[in-house]
Amino acid sequence: xxxxxxxxxxxxxxxxxxxxxxxxxxxxxxxxxxxxxxxxxxxxxxxxxxxxxxxxxxxxxxxxxxxxxxxxxxxxxxxxxxxxxxxxxxxxxxxxxxxxxxxxxxxxxxxxxxxxxxxxxxxxxxxxxxxxxxxxxxxxxxxxxxxxxxxxxxxxxxxxxxxxxxxxxxxxxxxxxxxxxxxxxxxxxxxxxxxxxxxxxxxxxxxxxxxxxxxxxxxxxxxxxxxxxxxxxxxxxxxxxxxxxxxxxxxxxxxxxxxxxxxxxxxxxxxxxxxxxxxxxxxxxxxxxxxxxxxxxxxxxxxxxxxxxxxxxxxxxxxxxxxxxxxxxxxxxxxxxxxxxxxxxxxxxxxxxxxxxxxxxxxxxxxxxxxxxxxxxxxxxxxxxxxxxxxxxxxxxx
Numbered sequence: 212x213x214x215x216x217x218x219x220x221x222x223x224x225x226x227x228x229x230x231x232x233x234x235x236x237x238x239x240x241x242x243x244x245x246x247x248x249x250x251x252x253x254x255x256x257x258x259x260x261x262x263x264x265x266x267x268x269x270x271x272x273x274x275x276x277x278x279x280x281x282x283x284x285x286x287x288x289x290x291x292x293x294x295x296x297x298x299x300x301x302x303x304x305x306x307x308x309x310x311x312x313x314x315x316x317x318x319x320x321x322x323x324x325x326x327x328x329x330x331x332x333x334x335x336x337x338x339x340x341x342x343x344x345x346x347x348x349x350x351x352x353x354x355x356x357x358x359x360x361x362x363x364x365x366x367x368x369x370x371x372x373x374x375x376x377x378x379x380x381x382x383x384x385x386x387x388x389x390x391x392x393x394x395x396x397x398x399x400x401x402x403x404x405x406x407x408x409x410x411x412x413x414x415x416x417x418x419x420x421x422x423x424x425x426x427x428x429x430x431x432x433x434x435x436x437x438x439x440x441x442x443x444x445x446x447x448x449x450x451x452x453x454x455x456x457x458x459x460x461x462x463x464x465x466x467x468x469x470x471x472x473x474x475x476x477x478x479x480x481x482x483x484x485x486x487x488x489x490x491x492x493x494x495x496x497x498x499x500x501x502x503x504x505x506x507x508x509x510x511x512x513x514x515x516x517x518x519x520x521x522x523x524x525x526x527x528x529x530x531x532x533x534x535x536x537x538x539x540x541x542x543x544x545x546x547x548x549x550x551x552x553x554x555x556x557x558x559x560x561x562x563x564x565x566x567x568x569x570x571x572x573x574x575x576x577x578x579x580x581x582x583x584x585x586x587x588x589x590x591x592x593x594x595x596x597x598x599x600x601x602x603x604x605x606x607x608x609x
Contacts, residue, residue, distance in 0.1 A: 463496070
């Protein structure tokens, strides 16, 4: 919950830091041996008890394989992210309590950035965003104690720092620390989420040859540097309640739209600032059924958010992080008073601070333009550290 808040900041900040490091001259333009990378891994860690009355558990253990590809400069964004490795992590995880928590199977697209090289040692940062399937989610009759996972399908996020050591021309040993997070975005309750700090060991095997060297572009890539007007519309879904109750309720749509301006601040970064507008059908249903207000029930089911954010561009794809402030959300304040959750830093931050994290697919390559370039995106919106809803949206700049 609050963990999600810091994970979003850490993820966005790490990408911003990496993008700010000059792409040229930081790593030697040396021959690199292999392109395809096959990396079997063993990962272990202990689930954090971030909520009361969670099932007992031992350490979680995972067997994984990461099928990765070393970028070498064929795509324009490769050199601006310092020639990262991109891959798909396939994982099976034992969660320390097979009767109540069970196991998960996951597929996590990921990217690894090389920070520094010392002889045969290489330091990497690792970011993965994907999906996990659980065989033992919460069930009111058969599995009532698993308040961590309320649905079979959830998001899975991994952040990590890795250290590699070259054993020979085709094999590298790797180890590192990681943080894994699972959540269904409040789509289905309960949704306390699973958070696992841990470490991993593995081997990287290189079965094929690399190009002789990285491909650096000497020319400056041109892009639209003007401020652009953007419009987006979308719809989210969630269950109404706190992280653990009530369960089994309906999935309420949340209709939303945004008006904002954007400006390219670099070849692979796009700055955004503007307003989100959300209409919660769950708020309206609760207001009407409980007769919470005598009038303006629909208006008080709206929220208005002022936000600023940044997009990290990867050709047709983009990763987006946004931080917002609630300018208008009367129902959220009212329901926190009803639940006696209107005091303390954690609750106050949920009342005012919002975060949105997601990815977008652009119709046209973002090197040429972000103007008149329609996109479709998938996002998670939170109130500070607590998931609010998962949304799908479309948008375009003009």
